[in-house]
Amino acid sequence: MSRVFAGARPTGKLHIGNYLGAIQNFVALQQEHQCVYCIVDIHALTTLDETSMLQDNIRDMLLDWLAAGLDPQKSILFVQSHVPQVMELHTLLSMVTPLSWLLRVPSFKEKARMQPQNVNYGLVGYPVLMTSDIVLYKGELVPVGEDQIPHLELAREIVRRFNSIFGPVFPEPKPQLSEAPMVLGIDGQQKMSKSLNNHIEIAATPVETKKRAMMMVTDPQRIYRHQPGRPEVCNVYRMHQFFSPNDVQRVYHECTHATIGCVQDKEFLGEQINKYFAPFRQRRQEISTQPHYAADVLADGARRASVIAQETLREVKEKMGLLTRNTR
Ligand code: ADP
Numbered sequence: 001m002s003r004v005f006a007g008a009r010p011t012g013k014l015h016i017g018n019y020l021g022a023i024q025n026f027v028a029l030q031q032e033h034q035c036v037y038c039i040v041d042i043h044a045l046t047t048l049d050e051t052s053m054l055q056d057n058i059r060d061m062l063l064d065w066l067a068a069g070l071d072p073q074k075s076i077l078f079v080q081s082h083v084p085q086v087m088e089l090h091t092l093l094s095m096v097t098p099l100s101w102l103l104r105v106p107s108f109k110e111k112a113r114m115q116p117q118n119v120n121y122g123l124v125g126y127p128v129l130m131t132s133d134i135v136l137y138k139g140e141l142v143p144v145g146e147d148q149i150p151h152l153e154l155a156r157e158i159v160r161r162f163n164s165i166f167g168p169v170f171p172e173p174k175p176q177l178s179e180a181p182m183v184l185g186i187d188g189q190q191k192m193s194k195s196l197n198n199h200i201e202i203a204a205t206p207v208e209t210k211k212r213a214m215m216m217v218t219d220p221q222r223i224y225r226h227q228p229g230r231p232e233v234c235n236v237y238r239m240h241q242f243f244s245p246n247d248v249q250r251v252y253h254e255c256t257h258a259t260i261g262c263v264q265d266k267e268f269l270g271e272q273i274n275k276y277f278a279p280f281r282q283r284r285q286e287i288s289t290q291p292h293y294a295a296d297v298l299a300d301g302a303r304r305a306s307v308i309a310q311e312t313l314r315e316v317k318e319k320m321g322l323l324t325r326n327t328r
Contacts, residue, residue: 005139017192021145078301213270
């Protein structure tokens with residue numbers, strides 16, 4: 001049984017990309033592993049100009065997780081800042097991380113380009129904090145989307161370096177990709193992402209969902225209704241593979257024979273997404289009306305996470321020569 005760790009930034013409600021790329025795996029891994037799932041609020045601070053929505057976003061993320069099937073009896077669900085040992089470990093790991101490794105991370109360059117007014121120190125250290133999140137809980141498997149692979153590779157390098165200097169403490173974390181490691185947005189070109197506003201929220205209303213599905217870009221070469229489409233380049237078709245598994249062959253046939261138009265196809269996809277997420281939406285609604293449930297789950301999660309965190313940090317400090325003899 002490996003320890004699983006994953007974190008997600010509380011930047012709003014989950015979208016289909018998060019769900020297919022990561023959350024589905026979070027849920028599946030619970031059956032056979034000890035899972036630790038963290039809402040990484042400190043990470044969110046690297047890109048926020050102001051924090052008035054932070055607590056609402058944390059609650060939204062937890063509700064999405066619970067409704068998607070994360071079970072607080074099985075998994076540890078908690079907020080990063082509630083277990084502050086991670087910040088101590090971040091400082092310690094920053095001493096074994098060459099700055100050059102951090103400056104070449106593609107997402108750092110990308111964020112620096114997107115927010116030139118706020119290229120803060122935390123942004124450069126993001127992968128070190130992410131490594132600290134994982135290794136504080138000795139995470140071995142990390143369910144993530146494809147975009148996180150470079151960060152995880154860096155985490156493995158930091159772990160290797162730490163272990164080679166101070167002796168083996170941390171396992172090297174491995175990524176666990178889902179069947180949909182890179183879901184495209186409704187533009188059909190870029191990764192689905194909140195910041196690109198090309199996403200479909202899984203907790204959206206049926207009407208909102210359909211509206212977003214109708215905005216999806218299909219085969220750009222199919223201009224007229226009577227032209228056959230090319231499902232292999234169509235993001236709507238790709239989505240059918242997840243949301244309409246029983247109809248996918250029919251859709252393929254109808255699209256390639258031009259007996260269905262893109263508009264009709266997108267209407268159908270919208271309905272299928274709504275059907276797929278109906279039980280999720282129902283559960284989310286029920287959980288959100290229980291007054292203390294979310295706070296209780298997070299308090300219990302922080303308590304359980306702290307036990308592991310304290311133990312690891314003590315081991316790290318001992319290896320690094322930070323403990324006086326009588327506290328060892
Ligand atoms: P962050 O990556 O900052 O924690 P995100 O909300 O972007 O926050 O991602 C949360 C998880 O969802 C990550 O594991 C990420 O790899 C995954 N993910 C995000 N967008 C997609 C996507 N379009 N396709 C597949 N996986 C995705």
